[in-house]
Amino acid sequence: MASATEPPQQQGGWLEERLGLAAIRAFLAHKTVPVHAHTLWYYFGGITLFLFTIQVMTGTLLLLYYRPSPAEAYESVQFIVTRVQFGWLIRSIHSWSANLMILSAFIHMFSVVFLRAFRRPRELTWLSGIALLGLALAFGFSGYLLPWNTVSYFATKVGTDMAAAVPVVGHNMARFLRGGNDVGGATLTRFFGFHVAVLPGITTMLLLAHLALVQKHGMSSPRWAVEEYRRKGQSVPQMPFFPNFFLRELMAWYAALGVLGSLAAIFPWELGLKADPFAPAPAGIRPEWYFLAPFYTLKLIPSHVLVFEGELVGLAGFGLLALWWVALPFWAVDRKGVERTRWVTGAGVVLLAYLATFSALGYWR
Amino acid sequence: MRYGVLAFLFAVPLAAADSCVDCHSVLEGKLQAPAKAFANDIHARFGFSCADCHGGNRNETDPEAAMSKARGFVGKIPRTAVPERCAHCHSDASLMEKYKPRQRVDQMAQYRTSVHGKRLASGDTKVATCIDCHSVHDIREVKDPLSPVHPLRLPETCSRCHSDKTHMASYKLPTDQFANYRKSVHWEALAKRGDLSAPSCASCHGNHGAQPPEVGSVAAVCGTCHVMMEDLYKKSPHQPVFAAMGAAGCVVCHSNHEIRPPSVGMLAGPNAVCSQCHDATSAGGIAAAEMARQITSLEKALARSDQVLANAQQSGMEVSEALLRQREGREDLVKAAVAVHAFQAAAVQKPVKEGLTIAAETYQTGVSALQERTHRRLGLLASLIAIALTMLGLWLAIRSIEGRTAKTSQLTER
Numbered sequence: 019m020a021s022a023t024e025p026p027q028q029q030g031g032w033l034e035e036r037l038g039l040a041a042i043r044a045f046l047a048h049k050t051v052p053v054h055a056h057t058l059w060y061y062f063g064g065i066t067l068f069l070f071t072i073q074v075m076t077g078t079l080l081l082l083y084y085r086p087s088p089a090e091a092y093e094s095v096q097f098i099v100t101r102v103q104f105g106w107l108i109r110s111i112h113s114w115s116a117n118l119m120i121l122s123a124f125i126h127m128f129s130v131v132f133l134r135a136f137r138r139p140r141e142l143t144w145l146s147g148i149a150l151l152g153l154a155l156a157f158g159f160s161g162y163l164l165p166w167n168t169v170s171y172f173a174t175k176v177g178t179d180m181a182a183a184v185p186v187v188g189h190n191m192a193r194f195l196r197g198g199n200d201v202g203g204a205t206l207t208r209f210f211g212f213h214v215a216v217l218p219g220i221t222t223m224l225l226l227a228h229l230a231l232v233q234k235h236g237m238s239s240p241r242w243a244v245e246e247y248r249r250k251g252q253s254v255p256q257m258p259f260f261p262n263f264f265l266r267e268l269m270a271w272y273a274a275l276g277v278l279g280s281l282a283a284i285f286p287w288e289l290g291l292k293a294d295p296f297a298p299a300p301a302g303i304r305p306e307w308y309f310l311a312p313f314y315t316l317k318l319i320p321s322h323v324l325v326f327e328g329e330l331v332g333l334a335g336f337g338l339l340a341l342w343w344v345a346l347p348f349w350a351v352d353r354k355g356v357e358r359t360r361w362v363t364g365a366g367v368v369l370l371a372y373l374a375t376f377s378a379l380g381y382w383r
Numbered sequence: 384m385r386y387g388v389l390a391f392l393f394a395v396p397l398a399a400a401d402s403c404v405d406c407h408s409v410l411e412g413k414l415q416a417p418a419k420a421f422a423n424d425i426h427a428r429f430g431f432s433c434a435d436c437h438g439g440n441r442n443e444t445d446p447e448a449a450m451s452k453a454r455g456f457v458g459k460i461p462r463t464a465v466p467e468r469c470a471h472c473h474s475d476a477s478l479m480e481k482y483k484p485r486q487r488v489d490q491m492a493q494y495r496t497s498v499h500g501k502r503l504a505s506g507d508t509k510v511a512t513c514i515d516c517h518s519v520h521d522i523r524e525v526k527d528p529l530s531p532v533h534p535l536r537l538p539e540t541c542s543r544c545h546s547d548k549t550h551m552a553s554y555k556l557p558t559d560q561f562a563n564y565r566k567s568v569h570w571e572a573l574a575k576r577g578d579l580s581a582p583s584c585a586s587c588h589g590n591h592g593a594q595p596p597e598v599g600s601v602a603a604v605c606g607t608c609h610v611m612m613e614d615l616y617k618k619s620p621h622q623p624v625f626a627a628m629g630a631a632g633c634v635v636c637h638s639n640h641e642i643r644p645p646s647v648g649m650l651a652g653p654n655a656v657c658s659q660c661h662d663a664t665s666a667g668g669i670a671a672a673e674m675a676r677q678i679t680s681l682e683k684a685l686a687r688s689d690q691v692l693a694n695a696q697q698s699g700m701e702v703s704e705a706l707l708r709q710r711e712g713r714e715d716l717v718k719a720a721v722a723v724h725a726f727q728a729a730a731v732q733k734p735v736k737e738g739l740t741i742a743a744e745t746y747q748t749g750v751s752a753l754q755e756r757t758h759r760r761l762g763l764l765a766s767l768i769a770i771a772l773t774m775l776g777l778w779l780a781i782r783s784i785e786g787r788t789a790k791t792s793q794l795t796e797r
Contacts, residue, residue: 099701106701107759261784269777276770284765286699 049236050256051263054243059129060263061270062122063232068271069119070225072278073077073157077113077214086210088203091166092292099289106286116158116279120308122274123151129344131366134357135238141347143235148344153221160213160304167205171293172303174209175201180189180316183329202295241357283330304380311373312336314380343369402443402449403433420521429482436460436468463503465512466494493592509550516540532590534579538564541584563641596629601631615724619643645720647682653676673728677721683711684742684778691749698756705748
């Protein structure tokens with residue numbers, strides 16, 4: 019028997035009562051995105067997020083068949099790509115999407131640098147973004163080993179050897195990564211754990227923090243756009259986030275999906291040959307493209323620089339470079355609060371040129 | 384560092400103890416050469432000195448005393464005495480055990496049975512003795528790539544005499560062995576692929592007991608590596624016939640030094656070795672043609688599969704299992720080539736049939752992979768059309784929304 023005291027529900031009222039959708043609608047109605055000549059670059063953050071979502075979905079599907087042991091890893095991936103219905107597509111999309119996600123994250127980072135979007139009060143947004151990029155690279159490094167093929171096995175050997183070159187903690191760090199003295203079954207299990215549990219957990223938390231910070235501070239307008247409109251006695255025009263920007267972002271996601279599908283279907287990701295730990299390392303072994311620049315730089319450094327080991331000098335250099343880059347929002351303004359515009363642009367151009375040139379040299383030489 | 388200083392302090396007096404090396408090092412020309420070369424000699428490494436072969440006393444600083452005949456100094460050792468001089472140590476099992484426990488000590492016994500040894504015993508000093516192959520004063524271990532008897536250098540070492548027409552004239556031996564060997568599959572394996580186990584002169588002729596294999600033992604010599612071929616040949620109708628003819632088994636078809644890669648062309652065609660004895664219409668000729676036909680059919684089938692699988696692989700299709708099966712098919716091809724040595728078409732038929740089954744299966748896999756590639760691309764095209772239409776829909780929706788917003792703004796302004 020229904021209670022006579024309960025008022026009848028209005029349409030949509032049931033969800034409204036429980037979730038408070040009006041607040042979300044109000045938030046979306048007020049959220050805006052600046053419109054200027056470089057609004058295009060705002061889409062790359064969303065594209066990176068979209069590709070991350072693809073990674074999570076395809077990765078979950080791959081988990082249904084993948085087996086993380088040296089005896090079965092390669093065979094299970096081979097089974098996925100040859101026997102499982104659309105398994106080849108899922109695996110290929112997962113691999114291509116990982117690479118496109120890192121590319122998109124790099125574009126996002128450099129657009130933030132050149133548009134000065136890291137300025138006060140967005141320092142924490144920059145730091146969380148850089149940490150997310152680091153996590154994306156860690157995803158790439160750990161996932162690379164999982165098919166247990168020759169190239170991935172030896173690339174992991176080289177990568178973990180580099181970690182071992184770090185003074186004091188290097189040996190223990192390499193042991194921790196490998197789960198022993200050399201790359202083997204323990205490394206595979208460990209990398210699998212990092213790839214499907216540890217890294218996704220940390221990434222999800224950091225991603226939520228990054229998005230919350232973006233929401234809190236809103237989209238940054240470049241200084242020159244603000245000045246340009248101020249001279250006209252106006253403020254930078256804004257576009258409503260929902261639905262105007264959101265629908266445009268959706269279009270960008272569809273475009274990304276088209277590129278991803280085309281790459282996956284026309285150039286399915288190779289499986290290669292099963293890793294043989296007793297075989298000699300094949301000639302021309304090299305890491306994924308996003309590690310090529312440091313890899314090639316380390317190759318160029320002589321075995322000894324003065325009294326120091328060359329590899330150690332290289333790693334120390336990369337460490338300092340990374341630290342300097344992470345601290346960008348803090349050195350981009352002087353003590354009087356004046357922006358060091360030329361320094362930032364110069365640093366961005368030099369870093370971009372270095373990454374592009376050395377990655378190309380590492381690939382072709 | 385500490386050990387380095389100690390080594391230096393002790394090394395100087397030890398080096399100074401060998402007066403032969405000390406004096407000959409400061410001489411000139413051929414009197415100096417042995418002392419210089421001896422630094423790289425394996426014997427020097429183990430502490431032996433010139434005096435151990437040449438006699439005399441290494442500890443005497445006075446040349447007269449050091450090279451005193453009373454102390455057994457012989458100077459240049461006559462060629463006829465060289466093998467015995469080397470054997471003095473190398474045939475002494477208890478001495479060799481101290482330096483090279485796994486090394487054989489029967490070299491001298493073998494050398495005596497060799498053509499070289501027999502001729503030397505009869506006073507022919509032109510034949511090879513130990514030092515002609517192993518060098519003298521800078522003798523290195525066989526595994527040392529600079530040693531003249533290292534597997535990669537041995538054929539050239541033998542050829543120094545055996546390709547020398549003047550040297551060989553008195554023996555009435557041919558001098559084209561090395562030139563022919565350099566055209567053979569064995570040379571290709573040894574020199575081009577760096578396979579140190581590939582046969583060279585000593586593998587067939589022996590090293591210290593060197594002599595040419597007799598007609599009756601050629602198959603046994605080849606059979607040390609080509610076991611299955613030898614086994615089939617021994618049971619084949621050719622074996623008693625060749626034996627009766629005094630023909631040297633394997634050499635009849637494959638030659639001796641110039642052993643070319645075997646091919647179907649040896650069975651049938653204008654250069655077929657079978658046709659040298661068998662008429663095309665004879666039972667032997669028909670069997671040879673049939674074997675050639677079967678092997679050719681398998682070769683063609685495997686090549687066809689290779690091509691379609693390569694196409695599929697280049698398109699990114701996963702066909703590694705089929706490529707592994709192709710290897711099994713190639714093994715059947717090798718088995719068929721081995722079975723030829725039974726000289727019966729039926730023997731070749733079994734591996735060919737198995738190989739053809741594999742080739743048909745892998746070809747089908749390749750064709751299916753290429754069909755799958757087409758399906759994928761059609762699927763991609765359909766997906767891209769759907770994506771493009773959705774994007775178009777979104778763009779129209781954006782235009783519609785922004786058009787409405789613009790109109791509302793204009794009305795508000797009025």
